[in-house]
Structure formats: C-alpha cells, structure tokens
Amino acid sequence: MKEDLTVVAKYIKQLYPPEFNVFGIYAELYHNYFASEAKKNAESHLEDKDIYLLLSWVHNFYPKQNVGGRCLDKEIQTWKEDKEPEKLNGHFQSELLGIFVIQSIYSGQKRAEDISKAVGEELSHRLLKDLPAFLRSYRDAFEDFKEKSKKHRYYKPIxxxxxxxxWNFRQHIIVWMMVPSSASQQAIVEKIHARLVKEYIVRLLKRKVSLKTPAQQQALAQHISKNAADLEAFCTTNGSQAKWLNSALPKLAEIIRLQDLGAIKIEVATLATTYPDIRKRHLEAFLHIKANLSRSELKSILGYLADSTASTQPRAPLFSNINVS
Known part of the structure; x- marks a missing residue:
C-alpha cells in the first residue's frame, strides 16, 4: 500500500486538478479495503497454525510479488555490459529471468497452496493478472534492445x-496457469484460437496481395490451407473446442482457389451461412487478392453476399470485430 500510494503522490496526483483530491481518494479506498479485510479476519476463528501460515505467507511471499520487475531491471543492466551471457547445459540462457523468476513464482504458489486450496486458487488468479504485465515489460525492453543495440559485441548471444x-516462460506458464483448472485452460486457449484466426484474416484483408493468374492464386490457397491446418492442430491439441472457427480460413482459401464464378458464389454463400457477420466491406477487401475478376463479376459476387446476410445475426462474432480501412 505504501509503495502504491507513493506512486500516486509522485506521478498520478499531478495529472489531475487539485480539487479532484486524487491522493485522498486513493488513500481512502485503500483504507476502506484494508479495514474490511481486517474486520473479516478478526471475526473468523483461526487455529494458531493457520494464523502462523497466513502471517508467514504474507511476510515471505507478498513482498516478492514484484520479483519479476526487479529481476527484469537487473537483466536489462546486464545487456548493457560488455559480457557474454552465461551458458546452461551448453545453451545461452539468463539464469536471472529463466530460472530465478520462474522458481520464485512457482515456490510462492506452492506455499500458498500449502495454506489452503482457496489461497492457492486466489494466488493463481492474481498471477494471471500480474504476469502478463511483466511479460509485456519484458517484451518491450527486449524489442528496444534489438533495435538500438545491433552493434553490441554480444548481440546475437543475448x-x-x-x-x-x-520458451521457458511459455512452458511454465502452461504448467502454472492452465493445469489447475481445465475450464480456465479451455477458455484461455479458445480466446487465443479466435485471436489467431482473426489476425490471419486481418492480414488477408490488407489489400497488399493482388494475384492475376490462377496458378498464383492456387499456390496462395494451398499456403493458407496449410496454415489453417497447423493452427487448428495447435489450438485443438492445447484444449480449444471452438470448432466453429476452423472452417473460416479453409473457406477463404477455397474462394481464392476457385475460378468459376458460379462456384465462387456458392462458396461465398456457405461462408456467409457459417459466419453471418461477414459484410460487403470484408469480402471486397478480400477479393482484392483475385485480380483477374472483372468489375461486373466482383459486383455480382458482392451483391449476392449482401442478400444472403441481410437479416441473419451471428452466433459468435468473427468478422464484425474486424475493421476494414
């Protein structure tokens, strides 16, 4: 609380007019929450062992919730040194990030689970919120190093x-966060599944590729189909049951592959039936890939889509979340 309020006093308070009394509001909210938690604890009947374990956990673990941030700061400093990274088992590795952070979080969670299942689950939820912020900071710092330090003597080893x-973080995140709750794992993976499919479609709608020959279009269609199969296999293996996403990319690939106007219209109709939130603007941007379509053929296909999606509401949104410039 002290550290948080210090941040409020130093950085946040100055962003608001004095009459907002930002510091006072933050302090009051913290005090009210702390008081309510203290009251609940005082009203509960805990054994001496339970009290000891709770105090031990608060004293030993809670101050280390920010261990990742401190380790990252130290790691960034090592990148600036004229020193080759350490090797572990013959491979370049950061002992500070790759081992210490993972072990600290893992051991902290084990201690929380030793207190009670509820405390362990609560900590897992907190880590799900805190860990992404650490990983984003790590990514941003690493991207900054890659751009600005290309002349570093040990650039490639770093x-x-x-x-x-x-890779280590990926493996351990799956173990900490996903194993305890299969329902949570499925929900997370399905969100990732939807995001991957959406981002792939966004790339196809960028109007950056325009292919004039059937052979070129067929090659691209095969490439998309392979990517779609790999993506489906990855997400399904990791627990996604969002099967409704699996036909989006193959159907788009088929539209690219087909050359007969009637067959293209039929495929567009099946696409619109499966994903009724697709609109003219999406299809028009996508058909930019098929540069051998005449204006009249393009207009005919777009008109067919508008009729088939006029009054149908999507079961789950996919295209409606995609903006086309």
Missing part, C-alpha cells in the same frame, strides 16, 4: 539467451 527464456 538474442539467443532471451529467445530461450521466452
């Missing part, structure tokens, strides 16, 4: 060490 760190 890149390799951090790539290995990213």
């Amino acid at each position: 890149l390799i060490a951090n790539i290995n760190c990213c």
